[in-house]
Amino acid sequence: MNTTLLTEKLTKKRQAVDVLIENKITFASDNAELSIYDTYQDAQKVALHSSELLFCGMISGKKIMHVADSNYHEEFLPQQSFVLAPEQGVLIDFPEASMLQPTTCLAIEISRDKISQVADALNMQQQISSDDFFHYIPKLVHTEHNQQTQQLLERMIGLFSENEQDRHYLIELSVNELITRLLQQQSRDLMLASCQQTIACPLTDALHFIKEHLNQTLDIDTLCKIACMSRSKFYQQFKLAFGQTPAMWQQQLRLKKSRQLLQSGQQISQVCYDLGFTNPSHFSRLFKQKFGISPKQCKH
Numbered sequence: 413m414n415t416t417l418l419t420e421k422l423t424k425k426r427q428a429v430d431v432l433i434e435n436k437i438t439f440a441s442d443n444a445e446l447s448i449y450d451t452y453q454d455a456q457k458v459a460l461h462s463s464e465l466l467f468c469g470m471i472s473g474k475k476i477m478h479v480a481d482s483n484y485h486e487e488f489l490p491q492q493s494f495v496l497a498p499e500q501g502v503l504i505d506f507p508e509a510s511m512l513q514p515t516t517c518l519a520i521e522i523s524r525d526k527i528s529q530v531a532d533a534l535n536m537q538q539q540i541s542s543d544d545f546f547h548y549i550p551k552l553v554h555t556e557h558n559q560q561t562q563q564l565l566e567r568m569i570g571l572f573s574e575n576e577q578d579r580h581y582l583i584e585l586s587v588n589e590l591i592t593r594l595l596q597q598q599s600r601d602l603m604l605a606s607c608q609q610t611i612a613c614p615l616t617d618a619l620h621f622i623k624e625h626l627n628q629t630l631d632i633d634t635l636c637k638i639a640c641m642s643r644s645k646f647y648q649q650f651k652l653a654f655g656q657t658p659a660m661w662q663q664q665l666r667l668k669k670s671r672q673l674l675q676s677g678q679q680i681s682q683v684c685y686d687l688g689f690t691n692p693s694h695f696s697r698l699f700k701q702k703f704g705i706s707p708k709q710c711k712h
Contacts, residue, residue: 433506434458439572441583443526446572447519451509461501465522465548467590468494469557469565473515476505482552488517491557491704495594497550498524518565522587524548530591534652546595553597558664559701560655561593596655615639615653618646622662626669627688630662667702670695674710683707 432452439446451458457478460466468488475488479502488494496502509515527548534546557565568586571579618639622630635658636646650658666687673683681692689695699707 434460441572441580441587443523444583444587445521446568447521448569449517449519451506451515452511453506453509455504455506455509457503457505459501459503460496460519462496462498462519462521464498464524465527465550466496467520467522467594468496469518469520470494471516471518473506473513474508475515475517476507477554478503478505479552484552484554486554488554491562493553493555493557493561495553497552500550500552518569520568520587520590522591526587527591527595530588531595534592534595548595549598553594553601555597556702558656561590564589564593593655596653615649618650618658619661622658623665626662626666627686629688630659632658663698664702667699670699670707671703671710674707677711680707680711 433455435450435452437448451473470488470490470492472490476485477488477494478485479496479500481500506515531546531548564586568583568590570576571583571586576582618635621635621638632643632646636643639646639649641649647657650661654661656664666689670683670687673686674680680696684692684695689698696707699705699710703710
């Protein structure tokens with residue numbers, strides 16, 4: 413997400429500060445509610461709870477999220493999302509908040525009925541039973557945004573906060589997209605877990621092959637044979653399940669692996685070539701686009 417652009421957008425929406433901790437501005441629609449939270453001073457163990465699913469996107473600053481029922485205590489940073497299941501509470505620390513640099517987050521509350529509706533529609537499109545693939549699992553999800561999700565959140569702020577023509581219809585479309593991306597993330601996690609447990613399944617076998625051959629050029633014909641699918645069927649199923657092409661999936665895995673290797677002390681050029689990137693400058697651009705810092709900054 414272009415955090416500078418998004419911060420400028422939010423500044424225009426803000427009203428006078430009523431409270432210093434979790435000052436809230438809310439915009440409602442039929443099946444969802446978008447709130448923007450600003451915190452202007454250091455605070456600890458601030459409670460957040462919702463009776464519906466709560467999708468949070470970090471915009472500026474840093475939070476420490478404590479979820480007791482998951483024994484979870486982690487940093488929440490810009491370009492990440494944090495999803496709480498319905499009725500799941502969280503306690504939040506704000507270690508860096510100040511009047512000059514507030515910690516800012518947006519939260520989108522989505523009804524469970526709406527999530528079920530989208531999951532059913534996806535399963536009908538894929539012609540599989542609802543408990544096979546797209547089935548919402550009420551659990552904590554903390555992940556990095558991809559570019560599409562970041563752009564979606566920017567659009568949603570405008571749709572919710574501005575009185576545009578056909579506002580409710582456009583918001584409905586954006587909420588559908590956000591739920592789809594959440595379900596894709598959960599499906600992705602389940603597929604990777606299946607991979608690790610060596611449970612046989614056409615797409616998980618293909619994912620396992622990609623993961624084990626990160627430094628090699630993607631061979632779609634080989635993946636299709638592993639998945640026992642035609643090229644068109646393989647691309648269709650992969651894109652529907654994960655919201656991206658196999659090549660983009662491989663690139664994301666390479667970048668995540670590169671960050672781990674850089675943090676362990678390996679040299680940038682070595683990591684670049686070992687993971688199949690052919691151009692260090694291109695690798696650096698992709699890395700910064702993904703994580704918001706350069707490979708050199710990651711090593712420090």
